[in-house]
Amino acid sequence: MTKLNPDQINVILATDCGSTTTKAILIQKIDGQYRQTFRGEAPTTVEQPVADVTVGVVNAATEVGELAGRRLVDESGKIIRPAKPASDGQPPEGCDIYISTSSAGGGLQMLVTGVVREMTAASAKRAALGAGAIVMDTIASNDRRKPHEQIQRIRELRPDMILMAGGTDGGTVEHVVQIAELIAPAKPQPRFGSGYRMPVIYAGNKEAAKYVDETFDESVELTVVENIRPVLERENLGPARDQIHDVFLEHVMAHAPGYDKLIDWTDAPIMPTPGAVGDILQEIAKARGINVVGVDIGGATTDMFSVFDGPDGEPVFNRTVSANLGMSYSISNVCAEAGMPSVLRWVHFDMDERELRNRVKNKMIRPTTIPQTLEALVFEQAVSREALRLAYIQHREFATTLKGVQQQRTVGDTFAQQKSGQSIVDNMKLDLMVASGGVLSHAPRMEQTASMLIDAFEPEGITELAKDSIFMMPHLGVLASVHPQAALEVFEKDCLIYLGTCVAAKGRSKPGKRCFTYEITGSTLNERGEMSFGEVRLFPLGLGETARIVVEPARGFDLGNGPGKRVEREVRGGTVGLILDARGRPLIPPEDRAECRRTVKEWSESLKLYEG
Amino acid sequence: MDRSFDILHFAFLSFQSSVVTRVNVAFGVALVSMLMCHPVLAQSSPQSVTDLVAKDHPNDVGTTLDVSWSLSPDDDPDADPPAVSTYHILRKREGDAEFTKVGEVPLQSTSFTDKNVERKQAYLYQVVAVGPGGESAAVTTTEAATPVMEWFRTDRGWLAVFVLLICTAVTTFIVIAKSGRELYIRNIPGLEAVDEAVGRATEMGRACLFVPGIQDINDIQTVAGITVLSRVASLTAEYGARLEVPTARSLVMTTARETVEASYLAEGRPDAYRKDDIYYLTDEQFGYAAAVTGTITREKPAACFYMGTFYAESLLLAETANGVGAIQVAGTAEPAQLPFFVAACDYTLIGEEFFAASAYLSGEPIQLGSLRGQDVGKLLVAALVLIGCGVATWGSVAANTELVGGEMAASLMSFLQDNVLGSKGFLP
Structure with missing residues (x-):
C-alpha cells in the first residue's frame, strides 16, 4: 500500500462489498472541499459462478466512472491510480486512493470466550463487536453450560476466528486454561479455507499465555496480544481490535474468493463494514x-x-x-x-x-x-x-x-448505593x-x-x-x-x-x-x-x-x-x-x-x- | 397501737399528778372523761362489708375470679385512727368446710382479683374488715363463682383487626406470588453485588472471605447471614472460586459447613466443596478480629462479605480488606456499626434489607409474599403514627388558638390512645 500525502489526495474511490451489492462512491476535492460526487453499484460476485469479489468492484467502479465521465478502470480490469486530469481530449482518469470495506459472505463471524460472562467475556464481546464482527456465541465459566455442551457448541460453530480473554494480569490461570481445554479438543473449523488453521487471538491474563499455548496443537494459529482487562478497573480493547482487523485481512479475507487481489488494490486495510461505521x-x-x-x-x-x-x-x-x-x-x-x-x-x-x-x-x-x-x-x-x-x-x-470494580463510598451514600454496570x-x-x-x-x-x-x-x-x-x-x-x-x-x-x-x-x-x-x-x-x-x-x-x-x-x-x-x-x-x-x-x-x-x-x- | 399507748400513758401521768396537786382535780376529771370518750379507747369491731359478689374474670384463660364489695360503713380514711385498716379475703371450694385466707387489701379497696383458682371449680368468698377494734363479721358470697376460659379476648379487638389485616395481606401476596404474577421487590444493590464480588474474585484468582459475625447461631442476624452465605456458596461453586469462612462460634461453623456443602451439591459441584475452608477460630472478640485481619492481609481475598452481628471489629475488618483492594459487601442490623460499614465497604445491607435477603435471593412465592405482607403491616403502623402526629398537632394548636375542630381532635386522640394504641390495640 502506497502512502500518500493527504494534501495530494483529490480523488477517492471507495467501495463497500456487501452480501448482495457492491456500492462504489467517488469523492472529489471541489473548490478546496471534499464532496461525494457520484455513486454506482453492481451485484457482489463472491459466490459462484464468478467467485471473485473484484469483478463486482470493477463493475461498480465502472458505473461510477461512466457517471463521472472519468475512466477509473483500465483495460486489464484494474483501478487506475494516481488520478490524472483531462488532457488531449481524453477524459480525466483514475483516483488517488482506493479504499474498501467488506461484509460479503456474512461479514466477520467470531466466537469469544472469557472467564466471567459479565466481566472479561463482556470485554471480549465489546472488542469483537467494536471491530465489526458478529459474535456467534460467548463461552464463559459461568454461562451455566456443562463442559460437554460448551464443546458441542464450539464444534457446531464455524467462526472466522476466536477471541480468548479471561483473568486480570496476575489473576486466574486455571479458568483460562480450562476454556482453552474446551476449544482444543473441539477443533473448530474455520468458515473459509478448509486447509488453514483456526486463528485464535489470546487477550487474557499474560501469565496464562504459555499454558494456553501449550494446550493448543498445530490446528490453531495462536496470537497473543495485551490483556483486554489488565485490571478489572480498566478495559484495553485497542490491541485486541487491531489484531482482529489484522487477522481478518490475513486469514479471513485472504481465503475469501478474490479478496487477495482486492487487498493488493486497496490503499488502506479492508475493514469489516460495521467496524468502519x-x-x-x-x-x-x-x-x-x-x-x-x-x-x-x-x-x-x-x-x-x-x-x-x-x-x-x-x-x-x-x-x-x-x-x-x-x-x-x-x-x-x-x-x-x-x-x-x-x-x-x-x-x-x-x-x-x-x-x-x-x-x-x-x-x-x-x-x-x-x-x-x-x-x-x-x-x-x-x-x-x-x-x-x-x-x-x-x-x-x-x-x-x-463490572467488578471496587466502589468508593461515603456515609452519605447509605440510602443511595448505586450498583456498578x-x-x-x-x-x-x-x-x-x-x-x-x-x-x-x-x-x-x-x-x-x-x-x-x-x-x-x-x-x-x-x-x-x-x-x-x-x-x-x-x-x-x-x-x-x-x-x-x-x-x-x-x-x-x-x-x-x-x-x-x-x-x-x-x-x-x-x-x-x-x-x-x-x-x-x-x-x-x-x-x-x-x-x-x-x-x-x-x-x-x-x-x-x-x-x-x-x-x-x-x-x-x-x-x-x-x-x-x-x-x-x-x-x-x-x-x-x-x-x-x-x-x-x-x-x-x-x-x-x-x-x-x-x-x-x-x-x-x-x-x-x-x-x- | 403505739399512739394509743402514748395517749394512755399520758392520761395516767396526768391522773397521778391530779392526786398530788389538788388544784388541778377538776381539770383532771375533765381530761379523763374526754380521753374515755376517744374512739380508740372505746374500741369496737368495724361493721361488715356489703354487696359482696364474686364472678369470673372476663377475657382470661379461666384461672382468675374477681371479688367485689361495698365498703364497710366504718371505713373512713379521714378517721384518726381509722376503724378499718385492711380487708381480708377468704376463699373455699364449694362443698369445703373452712375458708382460708387468700389475700388482703388496704382500706378503701372494694375489689380483689384472685389469680390462683382452678378452671371450672366453684368458689365461695368471704370478706372481713379488720381494724384496731378487731374483725368485722365475715360476709360470704351468696352464689359460688366459677372461673371459665374465654376463647376470645374481646378487650383486644383492635389488635385483632390489625393482626387480621396483616395476615390477610401476607396470605394475599403469597397467593398472588404463587399464581405466577411478579411481585415488585425494590432492588437491593448489596445483594446484586454478590455476583459481581464473586466474579471479581474469580477473575483475579483469589478467594472470597465470608465472615458470619461474632454471635452464636441463636442470634437472628447470624441466621440471616447464613442465608446469604448459601447464595455466596452457590456462586463460588458456579464460578469455580474459593470460599473461606472463619467463624467465632463452633455451632456457626457446623451450620456454615452444612449450608455451603448443600449449596455446592445443588450446583452440581460437590467435588469443589472444601470443608477445611470453613473453620472455627476463637470465641474471643478481638482474638477473632486479629485472626481474620491476618488472613485478609496474607491471602488478599478479592471479595469479602460481612453478614451478621458485628461490634468494634467491624471497622478493623472492613478497613483491612479495603486496603487489599477487595470488593466488600456488609450486612448487619447493628445501628452503631452501619456507618463504618457504609464508609469502608462497597455495598451495605441495612437492617431490614439484610433480613429481606432470604426472600430476595430465593424468589420463593411464600417468602416473597410474606415480605410484601409485612411491608403492608409496616405501612399501616407508619400511617397510624402519621395520623396520630397530625391529630395531636391539630388538637394542640386548636387548644391554643381559635382553630375549629379542637374538641374533635382531642376526642379522636383519646380514642386512638385508649383503643388503637392503648390496651385494646398494640400495647398490652
Missing part, C-alpha cells in the same frame, strides 16, 4: 465533542452504535448487533418479541390482527417486497418502531460501565442520532423517518436527527483512517441528511396540562407558545437554517438543565424541521385501543406523516 461515528463524536447514536436496521439484524461519555469523561464506543430484530427475515421475531398489541399501538387506524399476521409472514418469505398500500406502509413502520425500540433496549443493557447510554445527553437501513432511509417522507426515530429511541432534551443518505458511513469509516479531514467533510456535507431537531421534555403529566413554553427566534422562524402534555408539533426550519429556542419547562419536566429549569439553545433545521415533543418520557401511547388510535392519528397529523 463505528469508526466514522467515533470520529464525528470526537471532532464535534458530542454523544452520538447510530442505527442500521436491516432485514435480518439491527446494528446499533453509540458514543457516550464514560464515567471518567472519556468517550466510550459501543456496538451491538441484535441478531433477531430486522424488517424482513426477522420480522416475525420482532412481532413475537414485542407482541402484536405493542406494534398496533403505532397504527392510527383499525387493523385486523389476522390480516396483520399474514402481512408479517409475507414479508418474511418475500423479504424484498416493499409496501404497496398506505396500510402496509404504516404497519411496516410500526414494526420498525418496535424493532428499533427492542434493539435499543439491548444496546443500553450492553453499553454499561465496567449502569448503562452509559443517556438519552438526555444524546446530541445526534443517525439513521440508516431500508425502512428508515427509504421512507417516502422524511417526516416518517424522524417520527420512527423519535418514537423508538425516545430522545430527551434537544437532539439532532439525521439519516445516512446512501449508506456512505462504511466508506467514510475507512477513509477516516487515511484522511480524517476528508471523511468529516463528506460526512457533514453529503453523507448526512439532517432531518431537523427534536426538543422533547422528560417527565409525565395529565393530558392537557402545561408541559413547557417555548420561544423560537430565527431568520425564517419566529414563534412562541405553549405545549400541553400529549402534544407534538412540527415547525418548518429548512436545511442549513438555524434558530434559537428558549424553553421553560413546567414543574416536573426536564429538558436537560434539570426539572423545571430553563433551556436556551441553538437548533439546526433540516428536511423535516423543528419538532417540539410534549408527549412525555417515557413515551406511552394510551392503552385503550380506540383512544390510542385517536391519539396516534393526532400525532401523525401534527407531524404530517401521511399527508397527500
Whole structure:
C-alpha cells in the first residue's frame, strides 16, 4: 500500500462489498472541499459462478466512472491510480486512493470466550463487536453450560476466528486454561479455507499465555496480544481490535474468493463494514465533542452504535448487533418479541390482527417486497418502531460501565448505593442520532423517518436527527483512517441528511396540562407558545437554517438543565424541521385501543406523516 | 397501737399528778372523761362489708375470679385512727368446710382479683374488715363463682383487626406470588453485588472471605447471614472460586459447613466443596478480629462479605480488606456499626434489607409474599403514627388558638390512645 500525502489526495474511490451489492462512491476535492460526487453499484460476485469479489468492484467502479465521465478502470480490469486530469481530449482518469470495506459472505463471524460472562467475556464481546464482527456465541465459566455442551457448541460453530480473554494480569490461570481445554479438543473449523488453521487471538491474563499455548496443537494459529482487562478497573480493547482487523485481512479475507487481489488494490486495510461505521461515528463524536447514536436496521439484524461519555469523561464506543430484530427475515421475531398489541399501538387506524399476521409472514418469505398500500406502509413502520425500540433496549443493557470494580463510598451514600454496570447510554445527553437501513432511509417522507426515530429511541432534551443518505458511513469509516479531514467533510456535507431537531421534555403529566413554553427566534422562524402534555408539533426550519429556542419547562419536566429549569439553545433545521415533543418520557401511547388510535392519528397529523 | 399507748400513758401521768396537786382535780376529771370518750379507747369491731359478689374474670384463660364489695360503713380514711385498716379475703371450694385466707387489701379497696383458682371449680368468698377494734363479721358470697376460659379476648379487638389485616395481606401476596404474577421487590444493590464480588474474585484468582459475625447461631442476624452465605456458596461453586469462612462460634461453623456443602451439591459441584475452608477460630472478640485481619492481609481475598452481628471489629475488618483492594459487601442490623460499614465497604445491607435477603435471593412465592405482607403491616403502623402526629398537632394548636375542630381532635386522640394504641390495640 502506497502512502500518500493527504494534501495530494483529490480523488477517492471507495467501495463497500456487501452480501448482495457492491456500492462504489467517488469523492472529489471541489473548490478546496471534499464532496461525494457520484455513486454506482453492481451485484457482489463472491459466490459462484464468478467467485471473485473484484469483478463486482470493477463493475461498480465502472458505473461510477461512466457517471463521472472519468475512466477509473483500465483495460486489464484494474483501478487506475494516481488520478490524472483531462488532457488531449481524453477524459480525466483514475483516483488517488482506493479504499474498501467488506461484509460479503456474512461479514466477520467470531466466537469469544472469557472467564466471567459479565466481566472479561463482556470485554471480549465489546472488542469483537467494536471491530465489526458478529459474535456467534460467548463461552464463559459461568454461562451455566456443562463442559460437554460448551464443546458441542464450539464444534457446531464455524467462526472466522476466536477471541480468548479471561483473568486480570496476575489473576486466574486455571479458568483460562480450562476454556482453552474446551476449544482444543473441539477443533473448530474455520468458515473459509478448509486447509488453514483456526486463528485464535489470546487477550487474557499474560501469565496464562504459555499454558494456553501449550494446550493448543498445530490446528490453531495462536496470537497473543495485551490483556483486554489488565485490571478489572480498566478495559484495553485497542490491541485486541487491531489484531482482529489484522487477522481478518490475513486469514479471513485472504481465503475469501478474490479478496487477495482486492487487498493488493486497496490503499488502506479492508475493514469489516460495521467496524468502519463505528469508526466514522467515533470520529464525528470526537471532532464535534458530542454523544452520538447510530442505527442500521436491516432485514435480518439491527446494528446499533453509540458514543457516550464514560464515567471518567472519556468517550466510550459501543456496538451491538441484535441478531433477531430486522424488517424482513426477522420480522416475525420482532412481532413475537414485542407482541402484536405493542406494534398496533403505532397504527392510527383499525387493523385486523389476522390480516396483520399474514402481512408479517409475507414479508418474511418475500423479504424484498416493499409496501404497496398506505396500510402496509404504516404497519411496516410500526414494526420498525418496535424493532428499533427492542434493539435499543439491548444496546443500553450492553453499553454499561465496567463490572467488578471496587466502589468508593461515603456515609452519605447509605440510602443511595448505586450498583456498578449502569448503562452509559443517556438519552438526555444524546446530541445526534443517525439513521440508516431500508425502512428508515427509504421512507417516502422524511417526516416518517424522524417520527420512527423519535418514537423508538425516545430522545430527551434537544437532539439532532439525521439519516445516512446512501449508506456512505462504511466508506467514510475507512477513509477516516487515511484522511480524517476528508471523511468529516463528506460526512457533514453529503453523507448526512439532517432531518431537523427534536426538543422533547422528560417527565409525565395529565393530558392537557402545561408541559413547557417555548420561544423560537430565527431568520425564517419566529414563534412562541405553549405545549400541553400529549402534544407534538412540527415547525418548518429548512436545511442549513438555524434558530434559537428558549424553553421553560413546567414543574416536573426536564429538558436537560434539570426539572423545571430553563433551556436556551441553538437548533439546526433540516428536511423535516423543528419538532417540539410534549408527549412525555417515557413515551406511552394510551392503552385503550380506540383512544390510542385517536391519539396516534393526532400525532401523525401534527407531524404530517401521511399527508397527500 | 403505739399512739394509743402514748395517749394512755399520758392520761395516767396526768391522773397521778391530779392526786398530788389538788388544784388541778377538776381539770383532771375533765381530761379523763374526754380521753374515755376517744374512739380508740372505746374500741369496737368495724361493721361488715356489703354487696359482696364474686364472678369470673372476663377475657382470661379461666384461672382468675374477681371479688367485689361495698365498703364497710366504718371505713373512713379521714378517721384518726381509722376503724378499718385492711380487708381480708377468704376463699373455699364449694362443698369445703373452712375458708382460708387468700389475700388482703388496704382500706378503701372494694375489689380483689384472685389469680390462683382452678378452671371450672366453684368458689365461695368471704370478706372481713379488720381494724384496731378487731374483725368485722365475715360476709360470704351468696352464689359460688366459677372461673371459665374465654376463647376470645374481646378487650383486644383492635389488635385483632390489625393482626387480621396483616395476615390477610401476607396470605394475599403469597397467593398472588404463587399464581405466577411478579411481585415488585425494590432492588437491593448489596445483594446484586454478590455476583459481581464473586466474579471479581474469580477473575483475579483469589478467594472470597465470608465472615458470619461474632454471635452464636441463636442470634437472628447470624441466621440471616447464613442465608446469604448459601447464595455466596452457590456462586463460588458456579464460578469455580474459593470460599473461606472463619467463624467465632463452633455451632456457626457446623451450620456454615452444612449450608455451603448443600449449596455446592445443588450446583452440581460437590467435588469443589472444601470443608477445611470453613473453620472455627476463637470465641474471643478481638482474638477473632486479629485472626481474620491476618488472613485478609496474607491471602488478599478479592471479595469479602460481612453478614451478621458485628461490634468494634467491624471497622478493623472492613478497613483491612479495603486496603487489599477487595470488593466488600456488609450486612448487619447493628445501628452503631452501619456507618463504618457504609464508609469502608462497597455495598451495605441495612437492617431490614439484610433480613429481606432470604426472600430476595430465593424468589420463593411464600417468602416473597410474606415480605410484601409485612411491608403492608409496616405501612399501616407508619400511617397510624402519621395520623396520630397530625391529630395531636391539630388538637394542640386548636387548644391554643381559635382553630375549629379542637374538641374533635382531642376526642379522636383519646380514642386512638385508649383503643388503637392503648390496651385494646398494640400495647398490652
